[in-house]
Amino acid sequence: MSSSTPAIPLADTIRARRSIRRFRPEPLPGALLDELLDLAVEAPSSWNFQSRSVVAVTSPEGREALARAAGGQDQPRRAPVTLVFVAEIDAWRRDLSDVYETALRRGAWSQEFADMTATAGLDFQRDLAARGLLREYAVKDAMIAASFAMLAAADAGLASSPMNGWDEAEVKKVIGADHRDDLAIALLLPVGYPAETRAHPGRRPRDRHVYAETFGVAHTGGGPR
Numbered sequence: 001m002s003s004s005t006p007a008i009p010l011a012d013t014i015r016a017r018r019s020i021r022r023f024r025p026e027p028l029p030g031a032l033l034d035e036l037l038d039l040a041v042e043a044p045s046s047w048n049f050q051s052r053s054v055v056a057v058t059s060p061e062g063r064e065a066l067a068r069a070a071g072g073q074d075q076p077r078r079a080p081v082t083l084v085f086v087a088e089i090d091a092w093r094r095d096l097s098d099v100y101e102t103a104l105r106r107g108a109w110s111q112e113f114a115d116m117t118a119t120a121g122l123d124f125q126r127d128l129a130a131r132g133l134l135r136e137y138a139v140k141d142a143m144i145a146a147s148f149a150m151l152a153a154a155d156a157g158l159a160s161s162p163m164n165g166w167d168e169a170e171v172k173k174v175i176g177a178d179h180r181d182d183l184a185i186a187l188l189l190p191v192g193y194p195a196e197t198r199a200h201p202g203r204r205p206r207d208r209h210v211y212a213e214t215f216g217v218a219h220t221g222g223g224p225r
Contacts, residue, residue: 013155018200020159023192027058027080032156036191040083040149045141047121048099051091052142052186054149055084055175062174066188069170075161079190084175085146087138090182092125135184142186149189159194162187 028036033056040054057063058081066076066084076082100118103109109117128134146162153160168185172178212219 010151010155013151015200017151017154018159018198019161020194020196020198021075021078021161022195023075023079023159023190024195025078025080026193028158028192032158033081036149036152036156036158037083039152040085040145043141043145043148045144046137047092047117047124048103049092049096049121049125050099050141051088051138052145053086053088054145055086057082057084057174065174066166066171069174070163070166070188073163073165075163075190076188078195079161079192081191083146083149083189083191084171085142085149085186085189086175086177087135087142087184087186088182089134089138089184091138092122139184139186146187146189149191153191157193158191160189160191162189164188 037054037056041050043052045051057066057076063076063079063082066082067073070076096118100109100114104111104114125134128137150160150162164187166185166188169178171185171188172180172183177183207218210219211217
């Protein structure tokens with residue numbers, strides 16, 4: 001990193017984070033797990049409707065069941081906790097008055113903005129419903145929360161293994177949500193103390209995936225000139 005590169009405190013954590021599949025058996029301290037969960041739900045969401053939840057599975061029985069639901073992958077079995085990120089597809093249909101009241105009390109929203117959100121935000125969700133996109137948008141919100149938790153865990157010296165290979169119906173059974181058609185599983189995130197180290201497999205050069213203004217036009221660095 002050159003001396004002219006701006007300092008981003010989280011940069012080293014992001015660059016050092018690896019997906020770890022083997023974990024030490026000791027549980028996470030309760031206060032540390034609580035902090036990870038608090039940071040996960042700090043994540044932004046569409047209209048601040050917070051259409052996502054997290055289920056922390058720590059019991060041996062629950063973790064074993066998640067491993068089976070993931071086709072026998074061992075990470076949920078080995079990690080002391082697996083965070084299941086749940087997309088709440090119909091959360092916007094429920095009472096959101098506490099969302100508006102909290103934002104008003106904290107001075108984050110004006111009354112005008114709260115009123116607009118209560119109308120335009122719900123109209124936006126109705127449009128998503130008409131186009132069959134409610135699930136997609138709720139999963140996006142849940143994935144942002146999962147990313148927050150993953151980076152928070154790495155910053156605390158913990159390891160994680162984001163998982164996308166599992167049977168949704170089976171995962172929902174494990175967390176007691178198999179009767180809920182309004183819920184979808186976005187991600188499984190086993191978390192714990194690492195029992196292995198993994199080398200960085202590398203990433204393609206930035207110019208393979210980062211463009212300026214138009215897809216396919218290389219971004220050469222720097223801002224507007």
